[in-house]
Amino acid sequence: MNIREIKVSDAENFLTLSKKLDQETSFMLYEPNERKTNVEQQTKALQRILESESSTIFVAEDTNESLIGFLAVIGGNVQRKLHTAYLAIGILQDYARQGIGNRLFDVMEEWATNKEIHRLELTVMTHNEAGIALYKKRGFFIEGTKKHSLKINGQYVDEYYMAKLL
Numbered sequence: 514m515n516i517r518e519i520k521v522s523d524a525e526n527f528l529t530l531s532k533k534l535d536q537e538t539s540f541m542l543y544e545p546n547e548r549k550t551n552v553e554q555q556t557k558a559l560q561r562i563l564e565s566e567s568s569t570i571f572v573a574e575d576t577n578e579s580l581i582g583f584l585a586v587i588g589g590n591v592q593r594k595l596h597t598a599y600l601a602i603g604i605l606q607d608y609a610r611q612g613i614g615n616r617l618f619d620v621m622e623e624w625a626t627n628k629e630i631h632r633l634e635l636t637v638m639t640h641n642e643a644g645i646a647l648y649k650k651r652g653f654f655i656e657g658t659k660k661h662s663l664k665i666n667g668q669y670v671d672e673y674y675m676a677k678l679l
Contacts, residue, residue: 525555546586
């Protein structure tokens with residue numbers, strides 16, 4: 514298994530990974546089959562992200578070079594927020610609990626430190642026990658609860674707002 518920064522040429526494989534994650538888990542933002550992005554749009558989105566000094570995506574790939582997980586870092590884009598980044602992570606269920614999340618966070622935190630990013634932020638559904646455990650293990654703390662932040666299968670779902678200072 515390899516962790517690396519995404520390349521524009523990964524657009525199709527990254528889109529495939531994202532759609533698989535949408536199908537596998539209700540912990541991601543998109544519902545199954547809701548993501549309407551095509552490869553061209555994904556390519557342009559990756560180009561924009563990689564052109565930014567404070568944003569990137571790290572991917573995990575298996576021995577066949579298939580993408581199996583990611584950690585997106587979206588940095589602040591105004592002067593007062595340049596020291597912050599919002600994170601989103603997804604790992605295919607077949608690869609969960611194998612240390613991939615920790616490895617993605619290790620690489621991301623080194624990158625963030627080099628970019629002088631001081632504050633990392635994320636949201637997590639309050640019933641996502643595995644996600645919360647990973648984030649707490651990585652030094653994130655709960656700052657608050659976003660009540661009824663999402664609506665899944667007709668039910669309102671709360672999210673924790675979590676942060677870590679580097």
